[in-house]
Amino acid sequence: MFKRILIANRGECAIRIIRACRELDIKAVAIYSEADANALHVKKADFAVMIGPDPVKSYLNIHRIVTIAVETGCDAVHPGFGFLSENDEFARRVTEAGMTYIGPSPDAIRDMGSKTKARESMIAAGVPVIPGSEGELSSIDEALVLANDMGYPVMLKAAAGGGGRGIRRCDNDAELRENYDITKREATAAFGDDALFMEKCIVEPHHIEFQILADSHGNVVHLFERDCSIQRRNQKLIEIAPSNFLTPELRAEMGAVAVKAAKAVNYVNAGTVEFLVDKDHNFWFMEMNTRLQVEHTITETITDVDIVAQQIAIAEGKPLPFTQEELSFHGFAIEFRINAEDPKNGFLPTPGRITRYNSPGGPGIRVDGCVYAGYEIPPHYDSMCAKLTVSGPDWESTVRRSKRALAEYDIRGVRTTLPFYSAIAGSDVFMQGEFDTGFMDKHPELLNYKQKKTREDIAAAVAVAIAAHCGL
Ligand code: ADP
Ligand code: ADP
Ligand code: MG
Numbered sequence: 216m217f218k219r220i221l222i223a224n225r226g227e228c229a230i231r232i233i234r235a236c237r238e239l240d241i242k243a244v245a246i247y248s249e250a251d252a253n254a255l256h257v258k259k260a261d262f263a264v265m266i267g268p269d270p271v272k273s274y275l276n277i278h279r280i281v282t283i284a285v286e287t288g289c290d291a292v293h294p295g296f297g298f299l300s301e302n303d304e305f306a307r308r309v310t311e312a313g314m315t316y317i318g319p320s321p322d323a324i325r326d327m328g329s330k331t332k333a334r335e336s337m338i339a340a341g342v343p344v345i346p347g348s349e350g351e352l353s354s355i356d357e358a359l360v361l362a363n364d365m366g367y368p369v370m371l372k373a374a375a376g377g378g379g380r381g382i383r384r385c386d387n388d389a390e391l392r393e394n395y396d397i398t399k400r401e402a403t404a405a406f407g408d409d410a411l412f413m414e415k416c417i418v419e420p421h422h423i424e425f426q427i428l429a430d431s432h433g434n435v436v437h438l439f440e441r442d443c444s445i446q447r448r449n450q451k452l453i454e455i456a457p458s459n460f461l462t463p464e465l466r467a468e469m470g471a472v473a474v475k476a477a478k479a480v481n482y483v484n485a486g487t488v489e490f491l492v493d494k495d496h497n498f499w500f501m502e503m504n505t506r507l508q509v510e511h512t513i514t515e516t517i518t519d520v521d522i523v524a525q526q527i528a529i530a531e532g533k534p535l536p537f538t539q540e541e542l543s544f545h546g547f548a549i550e551f552r553i554n555a556e557d558p559k560n561g562f563l564p565t566p567g568r569i570t571r572y573n574s575p576g577g578p579g580i581r582v583d584g585c586v587y588a589g590y591e592i593p594p595h596y597d598s599m600c601a602k603l604t605v606s607g608p609d610w611e612s613t614v615r616r617s618k619r620a621l622a623e624y625d626i627r628g629v630r631t632t633l634p635f636y637s638a639i640a641g642s643d644v645f646m647q648g649e650f651d652t653g654f655m656d657k658h659p660e661l662l663n664y665k666q667k668k669t670r671e672d673i674a675a676a677v678a679v680a681i682a683a684h685c686g687l
Contacts, residue, residue, distance in 0.1 A: 216531040217241050217291045220317070221284040222260070223305070224295030225274060227585040227602065228507075229256035232293050235523035244287045246280060248273040250593045255585045262287060270595035274298045281308050291315040291530060293523075297597065300506040301328050301377070317530040319484045319505050326480050327503040331374045331412050337500045340479035342472055345491060345499040347414035355395045361413055362391055368416035371395065373402035373409075379450035380405045384416050417499070419651040420491040421460050422446070425473035426514045426522070427486045430529050435477050436539045437470040438514050438522070444650045445639075447562055452632065452655075453639065454510040454550045456517050459610060459648040465496055474539075476500060485511075485526045494651070509552070512583060512604040516548035546606055547613040551621065551636045553584075553601040555592050558635040559662055566594040570628035575620040579606045579613070592629060600631070610648050614640060630666065638664040 219242040222229045229245055233256065236243040245260030250270040257263040264283050267273035274280075275298060284292050292309045294300040294317070303321035310316055318324070327333045331351055334344050346365060351374055352358045362369045362385065371394050373381025381402040385391040399409040426438040442458035443451045461469070473488035480503075487508045492498040511522045520542075529535070556562045572588040584601030586592065592600060605620050607613035618640040624633055638661045639645050644654075655661075668676075 217315070217527065219244060219287065219289045219291075220527070221246070221280070221287065221289040221292045222256075222295060223274070223280050223292055223299055224297070225251055225254060225256055226596065227583050227599065228295040228297065228509075230259055230585055231583055232295060232523055233259050235521065235527065238521075239524060239527060241527070244284070244289055246274070246283060250595055253590065255587065255590070270593065277302070277305050277308055280305075281312050281314075284309070284314055285312050289314060291317055291527075293317040293526070294506065296506050296509055297378075301504070303328065315530050317484070317526050319482055319486065323480045323482050324505045327482075327486075327505045329374050329410075330372065330376060330502050331410070333503060334412075334500075336479055337476055340475060342476050342479070342500045343498065345414040345417060345501060348412045351410045351412055355392060358391060358395060358411075358413060359388055362388070365413075365415050368418070370414045370416045371398045371411055372414060373398065373406060374412055375402065375406040375408040375410065377406070379446070379448055381411075382449050417491045417493055419653050420444075420493055421458070421651050422451075422489065422501075423458055423461065423469065423492050423498070424487050424489040424508075425470055426508070426511065427473060427477045427482065427488060428520075428522070428525055428529070428535060429477055429482045429484060429486070430535045431483050431532055432534045434535045434538075435474045435482070436535060436537065436542060437473050438518050438520055438542060439470065439544050440466060441510055441513055442650075443510065444652050445654050446652055447558075447655055449652075451510065452552055452554075453636070454513055456513040456548050457544060460492070462496075465492075465498075469498055470539075472498075472500070476503060484529050485522055509599070509602070510550050512581060512602060513548035513550045513606075516581065516604055516606045517544040517546060518542060546608045547610050548604055548606040549613055549617055551603045551605075551617070552599050552632065553603055553624070553626070553636075554598040554632045555600050555629050556598050556632055557630040558632055559666070562632075564594070564598040565630045566592045566598075567629040568592075569626060571625060572627075573623075573625040574601070575603070575623035577620075577623075579616050580604075580620050581606070586626075600626075611646065614646050614648075627667070634664045634666050635662065638662075 221244040233243040242261040245263040246266045249268045299305040303324040306316040307321040383394040403409045422443045429435040442455045445453040487504045489501045490498045568591045574582045581604040586600040605617040621637045
């Protein structure tokens with residue numbers, strides 16, 4: 216039905232959507248900033264239009280992107296994830312310009328985009344939410360009273376938050392006082408909105424999220440869960456489907472609540488309902504992401520559903536091709552986010568030139584990447600350069616296969632999270648298969664892996680040797 220889709224994104228995310236378009240015989244129009252002239256999504260698209268010199272603002276320029284979509288004859292726009300994907304104004308402008316927005320309605324984006332609004336809607340719908348403030352906090356004094364009422368520890372969170380930013384745990388009054396202004400400043404810098412709210416801190420929780428698909432005919436299903444408990448600084452690193460932590464009964468119960476949450480906001484298209492689950496299997500709604508999720512690949516792998524193709528079909532007005540009863544999953548899938556970051560150095564981004572790039576292959580391996588040998592990773596964007604999705608019939612074989620695939624993966628020139636993931640995949644604690652969000656803090660020994668030297672390390676070592684030789 217759609218003939219041409221503009222993809223308002225870059226990198227690996229844009230390439231994933233281009234691939235779906237190819238398989239559906241739809242032309243893909245890419246956009247790119249000057250800094251992205253050599254990016255792979257530009258080469259892979261059917262058409263590519265330069266949107267501007269600013270590396271980041273270009274991808275956020277609603278007017279220019281909508282104009283390009285109209286001028287290139289697109290009938291739909293896919294926002295991907297990040298950038299404008301949770302911007303209700305963008306969704307509205309795309310529709311007003313006579314095109315279809317591949318995602319939920321602007322109202323659903325707005326209602327779920329603010330975490331405080333989402334909490335209100337979920338409470339009204341009878342969905343359990345994490346105990347916390349009613350709406351936004353108006354002052355530090357209100358925060359102190361509430362924290363003492365609920366009992367520490369508490370979480371201070373940005374209402375407009377995302378990507379793990381603007382979240383701070385506070386264990387006592389002094390920490391709450393200190394973090395209140397810091398979190399407000401962080402929220403302003405990251406989201407242009409300093410509104411904060413408070414939640415009870417769930418101690419050692421599991422992050423479990425349910426993938427939702429909803430069509431425009433009122434059908435809503437879930438595609439089971441993903442366990443995203445392995446995180447650094449509240450951001451996901453490794454995701455697993457299904458979760459080893461859920462019983463079939465709890466899976467069915469949480470899945471039904473996720474569907475109820477989506478129905479409560481008349482949700483249409485793909486979305487994710489995120490929950491925290493404590494060790495006693497109590498669960499609470501945390502937030503809903505009204506877009507495609509980075510880790511959708513593991514759900515695709517265990518359910519054989521192409522989520523991006525479904526997003527397009529739903530936007531075309533087609534009914535879902537399956538009922539909840541017809542859906543099932545098989546085996547396990549693990550996604551490793553391969554980031555250009557140095558885990559030993561606080562996960563600091565390591566942009567630079569990739570000198571060698573060999574990705575793994577063989578049974579059960581899927582790679583969604585956007586880099587190649589000779590590519591210069593620009594410093595302006597997210598540090599994720601590939602996603603490795605490994606699948607197998609059971610947990611143990613999937614972990615063994617992950618170890619093998621990670622060892623095969625060879626990226627040189629910049630440090631990445633690969634050797635760290637090899638250490639994790641090779642550890643007994645990972646093989647045990649159950650983790651909470653404290654996993655990284657509990658296992659600092661996993662950071663003691665050996666790393667390959669980069670060109671800079673070798674150059675520095677040579678300089679030291681020469682200096683010593685010359686008696687400098
Ligand atoms: P999830 O999708 O699981 O919620 P994130 O919160 O990390 O995971 O997803 C949104 C993040 O995706 C943003 O914070 C941003 O850093 C990242 N992102 C945005 N655009 C892109 C892109 N084009 N390629 C890769 N990552 C991106
Ligand atoms: P984002 O929008 O940045 O994804 P979330 O609200 O989804 O933010 O939270 C991200 C992560 O922060 C969670 O996966 C969890 O590890 C931690 N977190 C958030 N809220 C709480 C809480 N109330 N108690 C414990 N951990 C929390
Ligand atoms: Mg989240």
